[in-house]
Amino acid sequence: MIEFPPESRPKLIACNVPDMVPTVPVSVDLVVLTVRSQALCALVWRRDHPPYTGCWALSGGFIKLDEDLPAAAERVLAERAGLPGAPVHLEQLQTYGYPDRDPRERVVSVAYLGLAPDLPASTEAHMSWRAVAELTEMAFDHRRIMLDGIERARAKLEYTSLGAAFCPPEFTVADLRRVYEIVWGRPLDPRNFHRKVTKAEGFLLPTSHTTTRDGGRPAKLYRRGPAELLHPPMLRSLKE
Amino acid sequence: MIEFPPESRPKLIACNVPDMVPTVPVSVDLVVLTVRSQALCALVWRRDHPPYTGCWALSGGFIKLDEDLPAAAERVLAERAGLPGAPVHLEQLQTYGYPDRDPRERVVSVAYLGLAPDLPASTEAHMSWRAVAELTEMAFDHRRIMLDGIERARAKLEYTSLGAAFCPPEFTVADLRRVYEIVWGRPLDPRNFHRKVTKAEGFLLPTSHTTTRDGGRPAKLYRRGPAELLHPPMLRSLKE
DNA sequence: TAAATAGTGTCTATTAGACAGTATCGT
DNA sequence: ACGATACTGTCTAATAGACACTATTTA
Numbered sequence: 001m002i003e004f005p006p007e008s009r010p011k012l013i014a015c016n017v018p019d020m021v022p023t024v025p026v027s028v029d030l031v032v033l034t035v036r037s038q039a040l041c042a043l044v045w046r047r048d049h050p051p052y053t054g055c056w057a058l059s060g061g062f063i064k065l066d067e068d069l070p071a072a073a074e075r076v077l078a079e080r081a082g083l084p085g086a087p088v089h090l091e092q093l094q095t096y097g098y099p100d101r102d103p104r105e106r107v108v109s110v111a112y113l114g115l116a117p118d119l120p121a122s123t124e125a126h127m128s129w130r131a132v133a134e135l136t137e138m139a140f141d142h143r144r145i146m147l148d149g150i151e152r153a154r155a156k157l158e159y160t161s162l163g164a165a166f167c168p169p170e171f172t173v174a175d176l177r178r179v180y181e182i183v184w185g186r187p188l189d190p191r192n193f194h195r196k197v198t199k200a201e202g203f204l205l206p207t208s209h210t211t212t213r214d215g216g217r218p219a220k221l222y223r224r225g226p227a228e229l230l231h232p233p234m235l236r237s238l239k240e
Numbered sequence: 241m242i243e244f245p246p247e248s249r250p251k252l253i254a255c256n257v258p259d260m261v262p263t264v265p266v267s268v269d270l271v272v273l274t275v276r277s278q279a280l281c282a283l284v285w286r287r288d289h290p291p292y293t294g295c296w297a298l299s300g301g302f303i304k305l306d307e308d309l310p311a312a313a314e315r316v317l318a319e320r321a322g323l324p325g326a327p328v329h330l331e332q333l334q335t336y337g338y339p340d341r342d343p344r345e346r347v348v349s350v351a352y353l354g355l356a357p358d359l360p361a362s363t364e365a366h367m368s369w370r371a372v373a374e375l376t377e378m379a380f381d382h383r384r385i386m387l388d389g390i391e392r393a394r395a396k397l398e399y400t401s402l403g404a405a406f407c408p409p410e411f412t413v414a415d416l417r418r419v420y421e422i423v424w425g426r427p428l429d430p431r432n433f434h435r436k437v438t439k440a441e442g443f444l445l446p447t448s449h450t451t452t453r454d455g456g457r458p459a460k461l462y463r464r465g466p467a468e469l470l471h472p473p474m475l476r477s478l479k480e
Numbered sequence: 481t482a483a484a485t486a487g488t489g490t491c492t493a494t495t496a497g498a499c500a501g502t503a504t505c506g507t
Numbered sequence: 508a509c510g511a512t513a514c515t516g517t518c519t520a521a522t523a524g525a526c527a528c529t530a531t532t533t534a
Contacts, residue, residue, distance in 0.1 A: 023263035216485025217531035456512025
């Protein structure tokens with residue numbers, strides 16, 4: 001790639017539109033999901049100014065002039081979502097650019113999906129975890145973005161090891177199963193689930209620790225393994 | 241959604257950056273793939289002006305002020321890629337926003353993936369189909385974008401019926417199998433493939449037509465069925 | 481002891497992969 | 508007839524789903 005110092009860059013001349021290349025603000029919006037209190041939750045804040053005053057909104061922010069998109073997402077996660085340095089898996093979700101999605105001015109928004117363990121929401125950043133089932137009235141097209149993020153998360157649990165991103169650093173097979181059950185919204189057979197995830201190469205790394213429990217046999221604790229893709233995948237069957 | 245006529249829209253005031261919201265040109269770039277001459281090919285043109293003079297490039301264009309992203313992709317497909325009205329499956333791929341990806345000025349590019357049957361490339365638009373294996377030197381980050389598109393296409397053949405998007409309206413099971421073989425780059429057993437796709441509910445709609453051939457039994461012709469997702473998916477095994 | 485949770489083994493129906501064999505065309 | 512391609516059936520190994528059973532803790 002040829003390098004230009006920023007101030008000396010020649011201005012862009014598009015082939016068929018040499019004079020008029022419209023520019024728009026580009027924002028990054030974050031769908032941060034977690035599993036807590038037996039529900040799939042999203043990290044949101046309540047808007048206190050127009051438009052959409054009182055509605056729940058995703059955390060977001062505008063990209064800076066020389067900032068990469070992943071860097072912008074990390075910055076929004078730290079500064080706006082109030083989760084600096086948290087172990088959140090971030091990946092680009094989709095870009096939303098319908099002209100009237102922000103009534104004030106056209107904004108193109110690159111949405112990122114974040115999968116997080118059950119972290120405390122930052123009161124300083126005025127964020128809170130809300131069950132996604134109750135987030136029916138949201139600002140802008142944030143409900144659509146959130147639903148797209150949830151569907152991506154559901155699909156990714158099938159063929160990747162990302163379910164562990166919802167868990168703390170050390171977790172039990174039952175913890176992981178509850179993540180799958182809540183994200184997919186259906187019960188899974190504990191014994192078959194156990195067999196599957198422990199036999200999937202690179203999914204779980206055993207540790208020497210166990211849990212202490214109110215009753216019942218202590219469970220082995222595992223860490224996330226190196227595998228990103230699962231072969232074969234954990235398919236949601238069609239039944240039910 | 242509250243409606244404002246465009247001219248009366250209040251300007252955007254971001255929470256923490258009330259004065260300075262940088263704006264950037266947003267483009268749409270198209271990775272249009274097809275299968276022809278036993279190879280996976282991409283629709284590209286050879287740049288005749290700087291930067292990257294002489295390099296192959298994807299077709300692209302800037303979004304207009306009040307144009308939706310899918311509409312921009314359709315317009316670029318028609319006007320720049322030279323495929324107006326063609327039966328091309330278009331879906332958003334990913335957004336690329338690294339600040340120096342265009343050496344002239346920062347451009348955020350929303351890439352779309354297009355899957356097309358074997359159509360003639362428009363000479364008027366100076367486009368041509370090139371085998372992706374030979375597209376090693378491309379302009380900007382277009383090679384990375386193309387590779388991301390190819391990987392998306394490979395994955396989508398597993399769990400959707402999109403392989404048929406590479407075929408003409410009526411096609412044989414062998415046609416479809418050759419698509420899979422070329423996109424995945426590995427031979428498939430014709431008999432097992434036949435069994436799988438004909439038994440997958442909603443994948444193929446039988447017609448009353450058959451092919452005429454140079455030799456060999458004529459094959460039944462099928463049309464794309466209504467199913468979008470395949471249950472169970474056609475998994476690429478790990479072998480080989 | 482009972483209750484609760486963790487983990488293992490076993491059976492069966494389904495499926496993937498391999499491949500023999502049949503069907504129907506052109507020459 | 509023969510080669511070529513389309514299609515069907517069959518065997519086997521692997522897997523998913525169902526579920527009986529054992530293991531280890533707290534109360």
